[in-house]
Amino acid sequence: MSDMDEMDDGSGVVKKFMFLNRKAPHGTVYALEGLEVVLITAAFDQDVSMVFTDDGVYQLMKGVDTKGIEVKDFSKTYRALEGYDIEKLYVDQVSLDARGLTEDDLIVDVTVLSVDEMANLMAEQDVVISF
Amino acid sequence: MQFGILVNEGPYNHEASDSAYLFARTAIEKGHKVPRIFFYHDGVNNSTRMAEPPQDDRNVTARWSKLAEEHGIDLVVCVAAALRRGIKDELLAPGFRISGLGQLVEMGIQYDRLVTFGD
Numbered sequence: 001m002s003d004m005d006e007m008d009d010g011s012g013v014v015k016k017f018m019f020l021n022r023k024a025p026h027g028t029v030y031a032l033e034g035l036e037v038v039l040i041t042a043a044f045d046q047d048v049s050m051v052f053t054d055d056g057v058y059q060l061m062k063g064v065d066t067k068g069i070e071v072k073d074f075s076k077t078y079r080a081l082e083g084y085d086i087e088k089l090y091v092d093q094v095s096l097d098a099r100g101l102t103e104d105d106l107i108v109d110v111t112v113l114s115v116d117e118m119a120n121l122m123a124e125q126d127v128v129i130s131f
Numbered sequence: 132m133q134f135g136i137l138v139n140e141g142p143y144n145h146e147a148s149d150s151a152y153l154f155a156r157t158a159i160e161k162g163h164k165v166p167r168i169f170f171y172h173d174g175v176n177n178s179t180r181m182a183e184p185p186q187d188d189r190n191v192t193a194r195w196s197k198l199a200e201e202h203g204i205d206l207v208v209c210v211a212a213a214l215r216r217g218i219k220d221e222l223l224a225p226g227f228r229i230s231g232l233g234q235l236v237e238m239g240i241q242y243d244r245l246v247t248f249g250d
Binding site for chain 1: 137139171172211212231232233235236237239240241245247249
């Protein structure tokens with residue numbers, strides 16, 4: 001059975017879904033399995049935003065090499081998001097600063113937001129799912 | 132109000148599943164509807180009837196089955212997350228079924244609120 005077979009819920013309703021990525025890409029499975037939900041939501045033609053905050057900013061960091069820990073490197077998926085019409089990627093400025101990172105350290109184009117801007121964006125959403 | 136519930140942690144190791152259960156039960160008691168609960172990540176481990184906790188502890192899985200039976204709740208376990216963790220149809224407790232992530236997205240689209248219980 002494929003998730004792609006049941007993409008249409010028949011309602012034609014488009015809601016604003018925000019996916020809040022708070023965890024490092026490796027160490028737990030949240031980032032990897034969370035991406036699956038993001039892709040399926042886009043397949044349902046919903047209005048998808050992704051936010052990277054706390055250790056979640058490491059999900060977008062350049063130069064990740066997972067050979068040493070012998071797990072799948074799924075960082076390419078973030079580069080492919082555009083192909084699924086997922087173009088609203090937001091990163092928390094405070095989280096970048098706290099880890100000594102800048103936009104230049106990231107593998108995709110993002111919009112960096114202040115805490116207040118992030119709060120406003122969240123308030124606009126219909127559904128916020130946190131991984 | 133219609134609530135969709137997402138459970139992202141397995142039983143016992145984390146409190147998320149207990150909190151989700153208490154939330155669902157209370158919402159129903161207060162007259163709200165909980166048509167579906169979706170189990171993802173290690174949350175799929177809530178669904179196995181093979182679990183046998185000690186007699187003096189709560190049985191998380193049995194408790195979900197009972198709530199589902201009493202109130203007609205659809206307990207959906209993500210197929211990909213389940214297969215990764217060895218959860219198959221023949222292991223499911225009453226009231227649980229395995230399906231795709233589309234069932235989770237549908238809750239977000241159709242219900243008034245989607246509430247996540249995780250770590």
